[in-house]
Amino acid sequence: MKRATIKDVAEAAGVGVATVSRVLSGGSASPETRERVLAVAAQLDYRPSALGRNLRQRRTGGIGLLLPDLTDSFHGRLAEGVLACARSAGEPVVIGSTGDDPEQEAELIGMLLEQSVDRVIAVPAGDADTWRPALKAGMGVVFADRLPYEPGATEPEEPATAAVDELMLLDGVPATPASRPAVRARPLDVPAVLTDDRSGVRTAVQYLRGLGHRRVAYLGGPGRERRVEAFRQAVGGVPDEELIVFSDGSRDSAYAAASGLFQTRPDLTAVVAGGNMLGEAAVLAARELDLRVPRDLSVIMFDDVPWAELCFPPLTVIAQPARDMGYRAAELVLRTGPRRPRSVLLPTELVIRGSCGPRL
Amino acid sequence: MKRATIKDVAEAAGVGVATVSRVLSGGSASPETRERVLAVAAQLDYRPSALGRNLRQRRTGGIGLLLPDLTDSFHGRLAEGVLACARSAGEPVVIGSTGDDPEQEAELIGMLLEQSVDRVIAVPAGDADTWRPALKAGMGVVFADRLPYEPGATEPEEPATAAVDELMLLDGVPATPASRPAVRARPLDVPAVLTDDRSGVRTAVQYLRGLGHRRVAYLGGPGRERRVEAFRQAVGGVPDEELIVFSDGSRDSAYAAASGLFQTRPDLTAVVAGGNMLGEAAVLAARELDLRVPRDLSVIMFDDVPWAELCFPPLTVIAQPARDMGYRAAELVLRTGPRRPRSVLLPTELVIRGSCGPRL
DNA sequence: TTGAAAGCGCTAACAG
DNA sequence: CTGTTAGCGCTTTCAA
Numbered sequence: 001m002k003r004a005t006i007k008d009v010a011e012a013a014g015v016g017v018a019t020v021s022r023v024l025s026g027g028s029a030s031p032e033t034r035e036r037v038l039a040v041a042a043q044l045d046y047r048p049s050a051l052g053r054n055l056r057q058r059r060t061g062g063i064g065l066l067l068p069d070l071t072d073s074f075h076g077r078l079a080e081g082v083l084a085c086a087r088s089a090g091e092p093v094v095i096g097s098t099g100d101d102p103e104q105e106a107e108l109i110g111m112l113l114e115q116s117v118d119r120v121i122a123v124p125a126g127d128a129d130t131w132r133p134a135l136k137a138g139m140g141v142v143f144a145d146r147l148p149y150e151p152g153a154t155e156p157e158e159p160a161t162a163a164v165d166e167l168m169l170l171d172g173v174p175a176t177p178a179s180r181p182a183v184r185a186r187p188l189d190v191p192a193v194l195t196d197d198r199s200g201v202r203t204a205v206q207y208l209r210g211l212g213h214r215r216v217a218y219l220g221g222p223g224r225e226r227r228v229e230a231f232r233q234a235v236g237g238v239p240d241e242e243l244i245v246f247s248d249g250s251r252d253s254a255y256a257a258a259s260g261l262f263q264t265r266p267d268l269t270a271v272v273a274g275g276n277m278l279g280e281a282a283v284l285a286a287r288e289l290d291l292r293v294p295r296d297l298s299v300i301m302f303d304d305v306p307w308a309e310l311c312f313p314p315l316t317v318i319a320q321p322a323r324d325m326g327y328r329a330a331e332l333v334l335r336t337g338p339r340r341p342r343s344v345l346l347p348t349e350l351v352i353r354g355s356c357g358p359r360l
Numbered sequence: 361m362k363r364a365t366i367k368d369v370a371e372a373a374g375v376g377v378a379t380v381s382r383v384l385s386g387g388s389a390s391p392e393t394r395e396r397v398l399a400v401a402a403q404l405d406y407r408p409s410a411l412g413r414n415l416r417q418r419r420t421g422g423i424g425l426l427l428p429d430l431t432d433s434f435h436g437r438l439a440e441g442v443l444a445c446a447r448s449a450g451e452p453v454v455i456g457s458t459g460d461d462p463e464q465e466a467e468l469i470g471m472l473l474e475q476s477v478d479r480v481i482a483v484p485a486g487d488a489d490t491w492r493p494a495l496k497a498g499m500g501v502v503f504a505d506r507l508p509y510e511p512g513a514t515e516p517e518e519p520a521t522a523a524v525d526e527l528m529l530l531d532g533v534p535a536t537p538a539s540r541p542a543v544r545a546r547p548l549d550v551p552a553v554l555t556d557d558r559s560g561v562r563t564a565v566q567y568l569r570g571l572g573h574r575r576v577a578y579l580g581g582p583g584r585e586r587r588v589e590a591f592r593q594a595v596g597g598v599p600d601e602e603l604i605v606f607s608d609g610s611r612d613s614a615y616a617a618a619s620g621l622f623q624t625r626p627d628l629t630a631v632v633a634g635g636n637m638l639g640e641a642a643v644l645a646a647r648e649l650d651l652r653v654p655r656d657l658s659v660i661m662f663d664d665v666p667w668a669e670l671c672f673p674p675l676t677v678i679a680q681p682a683r684d685m686g687y688r689a690a691e692l693v694l695r696t697g698p699r700r701p702r703s704v705l706l707p708t709e710l711v712i713r714g715s716c717g718p719r720l
Numbered sequence: 721t722t723g724a725a726a727g728c729g730c731t732a733a734c735a736g
Numbered sequence: 737c738t739g740t741t742a743g744c745g746c747t748t749t750c751a752a
Binding site: 003047048049050051052054055058060062065069070071072073076077079080083084087090092093094095096097104107108110111112113114115116137251280283284305306307309310311312313 | 363407408409410411412414415418420422425429430431432433435436437439440443444447450452453454455456457464467468470471472473474475476497611640643644665666667669670671672673
């Protein structure tokens with residue numbers, strides 16, 4: 001038993017297909033016609049097929065969502081935000097997990113293109129080159145949490161000025177400092193929803209400093225250029241590069257990075273983890289090496305997660321509004337205005353629990 | 361600059377559109393024609409539009425994925441499994457989050473129907489009535505982790521016998537006991553990928569029993585009929601119903617349930633949490649009430665999560681292969697065989713850490 | 721092996 | 737206000 005089509009409804013109601021189409025999409029029609037059509041449609045259990053409509057309009061109307069890893073609580077919360085907004089707009093969401101791999105990401109972009117999904121929200125894994133095809137194809141893209149940079153240079157630039165407007169309102173301080181190092185990677189100029197990494201990192205470092213820590217390390221993940229750069233600035237002077245280590249998106253690599261760091265530099269007394277998986281790794285590695293937190297090592301982590309409170313000791317964190325980020329990204333990508341939507345920078349919050357102590 | 365269509369390719373290659381279609385889908389064509397077409401297609405950067413194909417074939421070929429909550433680590437891992445399989449099959453995945461609410465679920469099913477997504481994987485929130493429309497519309501559906509039951513009766517029945525075949529191979533014991541209580545809710549007879557709740561719960565209870573615990577409580581979530589029933593059976597005799605409490609899918613409700621339980625029944629010495637959010641709530645509530653784990657209270661939790669190890673004390677758990685479940689569910693729903701695919705029951709594993717101790 | 725042609729279900733001109 | 741008609745891009749008979 002196949003579904004009724006618009007033609008069936010038209011025949012059964014004794015009207016033309018155009019009339020049915022109009023009635024169903026709120027066009028003009030005489031009250032009686034409208035009523036009859038509606039009745040017949042309900043009676044036949046008619047559901048307009050998105051297939052026909054999409055082909056006709058040459059677009060699907062759905063939203064693509066590309067994330068590095070749904071296993072990461074941050075991305076899960078972000079996704080929930082996107083889905084909540086999409087649902088209230090009645091839009092379907094096509095999801096893809098990139099594993100933080102630019103190639104997979106490129107493949108998924110291709111898939112979305114093939115499906116004519118013309119709007120996408122992404123926590124990007126690849127650089128500007130990965131995303132250029134999507135942009136050129138006219139996709140409406142909004143980035144969340146990170147920005148793809150032009151390949152080549154290594155020091156990230158602040159996002160385009162439009163992005164910082166909101167922050168300035170939030171903490172009353174321009175986020176773009178007057179002086180900058182020379183070589184800069186330019187981020188893609190595309191609307192984005194970011195957290196205020198700079199002030200988050202600064203807060204964390206200052207907090208640690210206030211506790212007396214001098215050798216504080218940074219544990220970074222992929223796509224986190226802005227955080228690292230902010231870290232270098234926050235510690236001031238000539239940063240001890242050995243105290244800055246990276247991992248890719250996996251748990252194993254995060255653990256390896258943390259463990260390696262703690263072993264090669266037993267003199268460090270505090271570490272800031274650039275994400276919840278890094279924080280997890282730091283706690284695990286510390287425990288394995290018999291480092292007491294916070295006596296031997298203070299740890300502070302980017303992103304608040306439910307288990308931060310269950311951890312021993314409870315983790316001090318820089319909280320980010322992940323769900324809001326997703327919701328707002330969806331709002332932006334759905335906004336079909338004439339002008340490109342502005343970017344948004346959301347504030348972080350220091351949540352003090354028990355994983356940081358004074359340097360002994 | 362719009363995308364090239366099949367017609368453009370045909371013209372540029374001096375052949376008919378049918379030929380292009382054939383070449384691109386691996387049909388027969390003379391080597392030289394094939395080569396020419398392929399060259400032109402590449403040169404024009406031609407990508408076949410899924411829109412046209414889908415309309416013609418009256419189906420999208422994508423997979424729908426309906427989950428209660430992406431914020432829950434279990435569902436996140438499940439989703440990653442589904443996405444991994446879908447990606448290797450080149451199929452897009454349309455995702456929806458139901459919040460464990462049957463109404464939202466029904467709405468999302470409607471949306472998938474409208475999109476002509478004819479295959480769906482779900483951790484169902486609603487009952488059989490919620491899913492009947494999807495089934496009647498001819499959707500290929502595979503359930504994961506839970507099964508929708510016929511509304512009315514309250515005691516769940518084991519899933520259809522096909523489902524237990526795999527388990528019997530796995531642990532050599534038939535999962536369907538000879539004797540059963542009288543009133544039963546029938547699960548929908550649809551392929552599913554489930555974990556062996558019965559043996560998992562039994563293992564947990566026996567472990568606790570071995571430690572000397574007599575008053576062990578159960579903290580249940582939504583859609584967990586089979587686990588509760590297994591719990592009742594595992595504790596044997598007339599179960600103390602006051603020791604069995606439920607919450608809906610939210611963290612708040614889980615915490616309230618746990619806290620309430622601990623306060624009304626201070627005599628209990630052990631609790632099994634029916635999911636990771638329940639476990640989280642149990643630990644939090646215990647801590648709040650100054651119950652020492654495991655001295656005053658032993659806790660064991662369904663589902664292993666990364667933070668179980670970071671928790672204090674590290675949580676003893678019944679691990680479930682969430683990611684595998686997703687992957688296998690996707691395999692099932694993609695299997696386009698003549699016969700309906702068989703269900704799968706996957707084993708659990710007791711992982712002993714530090715949250716259970718002897719009764720003092 | 722190939723091309724012409726007929727739609728898939730829908731919307732948007734355009735006429736009436 | 738309403739019906740007729742022309743496609744959207746693709747696959748698939750059916751002849752040639």
